[in-house]
Amino acid sequence: MNSNRYYAVVDCDNCFASCERVFRPDLVGKPVVVLSNNDGCVVARSREAKQMGIKAGTPYFKLAQEFPGRKIAVFSSNYELYGDLTGRVMAIICRESPHYLRYSIDEAFVFFDNTDGIDLRQWGLTLHSHIKQYVGMPVSIGIAPNKTLAKMASHFAKHYAGYRHCCLIDSDTKRKKALSLFPVEEVWGIGRRHAAKLRNMNITNALQLAEQPEYWIKSHYNIVMQRTWRELNGEDCVPDEVAASKKSICVSRSFPDMIDNIEQLRTYVSNYAARCAEKLRKQSTAASVVGVFLSTNQFRDDLPQYGNFAERRMLTPSNSTITIVKQAMECLNAIYKPGYRYKKAGVVVISMEPGVGIQTNLLDYNPEHSEKLRRLDKTIDKINKLEGSETVIVASQQYQHKSADGKAIVFADAIRHEFRSPHYSTRWTDIIELH
DNA sequence: TCTGGGGTCCTAGGACCC
């Protein structure tokens, strides 16, 4: 372990719950949970909520049953807020790091190719205090000669106050000590299945795993596990992820209610397809295959179940909202069966190519039309960015029908979010006023 | 009444080709 290359993991503590607390300091020290889309189940918990025994994935309706009389602050997800605050965290990391890669919404890797003259622990302590000061987000920082050990170090930074939010593993002694205290299921790259198998063989901490002979790992597991094993032993071998554009994009949601008519399904699926097209344009790619899946409510044993998937291949790859929505509608028509009550649908786009200089097909080539669509999408994106998403949509994204008393009801892509906090930092109307 | 969403990589087996 005398490597000169080091990695730091910077991880927001209980990210979504912490975001909610930034503008609600009265909730510091209290149990806070954040719910998934449609207020379905718990996806994030503050430390206090975890200590109470609230499990990730607990359906919201069970919360009151399982914790009667307990005060729990509940929030619907507010991705606009989380995206903005974590973006600010990333901006500070970027400013104070030689080279970094955002790994997820709440996490980044920092790469040190040469640590000569750098006091790594001091660097981490400073970064932590800056993020706390400028954004109000608590983070944990783990630093080690490879990513697996850095992730482990960040756990220690998070759970032991003595580290003051930054844990550095820079010697074999520290590495082994940490491994021996670290449950095997917490190791990065070891999921539920592998952990259960290891526990059955009486391997319960990371040190026991690291001390198995390599041939044993190879014979019982795969190459991924072998890399993890090597990293636990101090080698640096998990490849750096390149920030490549996505190979597939998927937008899917459960509906707030069950749906039994195709008109309403069209509205939802159009919205998901339009989101896919936007995402494609954002990363400058185009897709040649559009797919749609549809399913009934799998939790309702008492109802007939049905699910299906269909896809369409286009002659020319596209990222135009109109084209993608049109393809998705054809897929939906192909799999929709009347007589079922549907609960979930999704749109996926695959087989992507760079969006500029798209390979056109001789049979499908209509440069004038393509250029029109391209300009249209560009304009729509611009307006929606300025005026708020979904200011301009295609007609099928909205569904109008008459209620019993003859009033017109306009139905768009509804998501339940009963407990959503304001968009404090991204909308003028939601800005906090001080008196 | 109410049960999330979006990705990646690896492997084994089948189809197909020469």
Place this chain on the structure above:
DNA sequence: TCTGGGGTCCTAGGACCC
């Protein structure tokens, strides 16, 4: 009685991550 062998591509399923 006795099956060729080697390569590629695609797909489905499993496992993992956040």
